[in-house]
Amino acid sequence: MKVVIIGAVAAGMSAAAKLKRIKPDYEVVVYEKTDIVSFGACGLPYYVGDFFHDPNMMIAREKSK
Ligand SMILES: Cc1cc2nc3c(=O)[nH]c(=O)nc-3n(C[C@H](O)[C@H](O)[C@H](O)COP(=O)(O)OP(=O)(O)OC[C@H]3O[C@@H](n4cnc5c(N)ncnc54)[C@H](O)[C@@H]3O)c2cc1C
Numbered sequence: 001m002k003v004v005i006i007g008a009v010a011a012g013m014s015a016a017a018k019l020k021r022i023k024p025d026y027e028v029v030v031y032e033k034t035d036i037v038s039f040g041a042c043g044l045p046y047y048v049g050d051f052f053h054d055p056n057m058m059i060a061r062e063k064s065k
Pocket of ligand 1: 010012032034041
């Protein structure tokens with residue numbers, strides 16, 4: 001079975017990870033139109049508010065992982 005997921009933020013990557021855990025034999029492909037996956041938009045107010053300065057801290061996972 002091949003499953004295609006559109007969007008690689010919270011919902012898409014959660015769905016992909018869960019599916020691979022319960023159906024490891026499935027082929028799961030995630031399409032993301034930007035270069036960033038697992039972006040945590042919830043961190044934006046803290047970044048804008050100067051609580052941290054490295055925007056990469058809002059990215060939970062690299063594409064390669
Ligand atoms: C300021 C802020 C604070 C937040 N605080 C919280 C919080 O405290 N707690 C909480 O639980 N949630 C919070 N959220 C919400 C949380 O971040 C979102 O629920 C989450 O980002 C939603 O992710 P999503 O995957 O559903 O969709 P989206 O974030 O909408 O991501 C969709 C992805 O799909 C991609 N995409 C769209 N169309 C295509 C296409 N045709 N082809 C390929 N890729 C496509 C987009 O590029 C995008 O990366 C906050 C959000 C914001 C902005």
